[in-house]
Amino acid sequence: MRRKFLSKGFSVLLILSLVLALFSGCSNKTNENASDKEENDKPKATADAPGWESNKDPITFDWYVNFSWYAHKWGDDVVSKYVTDKTGVSVNFISPAGNEAEKMNTMIASGKLPDFITIGWWEDAVKKMIEGELVLPLNELADQYDPYFYKVADGAKIEWYKQEDGNTYGYPNASSSPKDFDKYKDLKPSNQTFLVRKDMYEAIGSPDMTTPEGFLKALEEAKKKFPEVNGAPLIPFGMNEFTDVGNTSLEGYLQNFLAIPMEKDGKVYDRSQDPEYLRWLKVFREANDKGLLAKDIFIDKRPQMEEKISQGRYFAMLYQRSDLAAQQHALYAKDPESIYIAVDGPANSKGDAPTLAGDSISGWTVTLISKDVKDKERAIQFLTYLISEEGQKDLYMGKEGETYDVVNGKPEFKPEVLDLLNKDRAAFDQQYGASYKYWMLMDTNMNLQWLPPASEPFKQMEDWTKGKTVSFAEFDGISPTGTSAEGVAASKIAQEWGKTLPKLLLAKSDKEFDKIFADFLKKRESFGYDKVAKYQQEYYELNKSKLDAAK
Template identity: 55%
Template sequence: MKRIKKIAIAAAFGLAAFASLALISCNEKSGGKNGTLAGSENEPGWKLNKDKKITFDWYINFSWFARHWGDSKVSKYITGKTGVDVNFIVPAGNEAEKLNTMIAGDALPDLITLGWYEGQVPMMIDSSLVYALDELAEDYDPYFFKIANPDKLGWYRQEDGHVYGYPNASYTPADYEKYAGKLTSNETFLVRKDIYEALGKPDMTTPEGFLAALRKAKQKFPTANGLPLIPFGTAEFTDVGNSQLQGVLQHFLALDPEKDGKFEDAALGLTENPEYIRWLKALRQAHEEGLIPTDIFVDKRSQIEEKAAQGRYFCMLYMNWDMQAPQNALYARDPNSIYVAVDGPKNTRGDEPKLAGGSIAGWTVTLISKKCKDKARAIQFLTYLISDEGQMDTNFGIPNETYTMVNGIPTLTPEVKALDSSDKNKQENEIGVLYTYWMLMDTAWQAQWGVEYAPSLEQPQLWTRPYVCSYAVYDGLTLPVGSDEDLIYQEIQRKWGKVLSNLIRASSEKEFDTILADYNKFKADKGLAKVQKIQTELMNKNKAKLAK
């Protein structure tokens, strides 16, 4: 962004005109026609402009997001405090199509939130469709640099030296030190508590123990709530595989993502690792014995969670936080029928799992479009949201109404807690606490207060704490969009999506070995080495970034 040089203006037009030109310059620097006042290093800009009402159009690149600003108490409270109202825009169908259409038409809304991993992020930056946040902050809200995390800014700094997006749910290496023992993972091996205990809490850390437990569960508990028991379940299979049977299984087996200094991408299948193959063969055996139904390959997330809410799975390799609704339903019916986390698959050495905690890349990034109606207010609103005050407001809500301070700790009122446990949708629509508006949530910051979980959700979360690891150096190994390596990667991924299910459904171990050998040859022939070379270079760049 080109800055106005007041001295040059004064020299060109004369000292007499300086006052009026300086006023124009100030208006331009402060956001233009809206007359927005710029903040300073000691005072955030949003406080100076809170009496000036503005509505931002904010695009959320997730079709499932169903919240509205202005319905809940928290959103009204924030608008009253900052003067900023929000109109959320959410795609009705395919997210990529909606966003690509806006990009192609140069019709981006004021703010954009999308996964950091989406190819549209570099596309928007390279096409100069979004502002550099650091430049906006220098001009309109230097206070941003006081509260923005320097490690996160460093992580997202582009080759031109600028930062265009700020992440949510990001955990820096310093967070892992500061909040050691308080961070959790979403990666769990879950069992239905009552069935697991009735079977004598079997050891399921080896393929033999895992298969034996599945057999006993099916034999002793053929039905659950009048429906056939499903001995094993996991996340949905997609055209590129299964997240739980790739990266998550790798973490349970404590497999290093690097081998001989090279990155090994679990998303392409660790099909030359004997520890990984050992467990895939166990799954094949389970399927052959009818312990894994064919439904597992076609069920979508909604169907999986419906079956979990019915208590139909004996065990699951699944994301524990995504089980909130099923767990609440089970707990209401019978507290002993919920799912609890136990030791899952281990490698032949019996090593403890290394479960992924939050990454430095986070989950999403938020950017400010060059079509933004007031870039100054936008960066100031972003500054507010990532500040401690903004985090208090979006997480806990309204002082003495939705939460009170108890021994120095913000604590939700009993009424809000109860509503969140019994009807989370109603809570988010009417109250709006606990990061209903998660676009810039700082979940590491939240850890300082300690997280109080509902009885239905607590055990799996707490179980993961001793095993949480940072995989920051492996974040963002995204190949250049449209590059040869990217095209190779996509082709191998799609092949793996078919191969993984074929391996589990193989009629014999001999057929399994044949499918595996064919896939390994396919990977090599397509150019896996080229992909690995670029990913390794990106990994080494990450190591250099994090070492600073």
């Protein structure tokens, strides 16, 4: 009897199991069909339609910006809110608290990166990320998820950044193809300027500062006449911050003002050994000897510099004009005579006009997508949106009716918006976030169609650079990076130069200067400079052929 009951019970259980399995299968099939239907109903990304329009579900990407001074947040201003409402994408910006190279190396060593990475194109970390397979090819992402990318991306830039494996991993900002450079160089000239504080400069007689004698005398007279600025010591001369690999103001900027050639007779020229350059480095050594180089310039980072610029504490600077916009606004609001103006700066012994760098095809930074990105499809679609004309207009002009109106068919900032932009850039950024507050993928050619006319206190600085701007695109990226023998040698040389440059300025005599520089050259040779020079020549010739093909 018990065996019969168990047998009957087992049969019931078996039947129940089969029924449940049947229903479960039907349910799964139904879910699969619903999922398939939902996927089929979803608009497909094509070469004729932006992929981001197919999915606007909320998503937040972590975006690493490799500049310690970048401190903006997403979601607090009109532009970022508008972009999120339109695309569904929010951004969590991350920037290093200290040394940028150390932070990048730490992340690379960990094998994990944030979703997006924006970094100077010249940085060694770019090659490390690519060689370590830590970032994804943009072309493969576009092929798979958003072919519309090819409709809005600049083919010349894709080709320029194509690697040996045939893939392109980064897309640049502030980039100009050779055709664009020739077309726009007078509309958006060089950012490199020699600046003086207007009231102080005029008070000492607006002297000629193009010669070593005139330069030193002007610094002396400014310090004598204006020993303090609002109770703080005057800083006679300012420049970019010193890093572990040198100082851009005392390298490329100074060499460009001295019109030192990048090549001679088809061979890459070692500008660092040019007599005119060494002559002017010794001028700065003499300036330090005379007490005209404040200790601040050797230790200050960008935040400290920006604070001192806003206080008008520098008399003269070899600096990029766009990076003191907010401070120039503040000075202009307090006293229009206390602003900085561009004047003729250090020149070579022949008095040649400077050859200042304009936008090149390499641009300023490149943006890459991590292999660990949380959603590959949404990432390439968002990048495509940002580089498109629609995205560029949103980032530059903002939201129609709120930050701009269309007047006679052309977008124009509202009067109150433009007024704030011209008076208080920091407040403008905080409230509106337009005019490329989010510059990671800015197209500085495309935005010319929306650009308001230059006004003071910026017009004078911009106008001064016109006619002095040249392209150095064929020399972009010719210095080796990464873990190759050439890359390691170049890294060691750069680090050694970073130690040497301050020592040259702090030398007690020209004789000591010469010894320090000679020692650097010996170390440079021992590190493998011959390999670096050979690499530079090869890539210079390769760049020339690539640029010729892009014309």
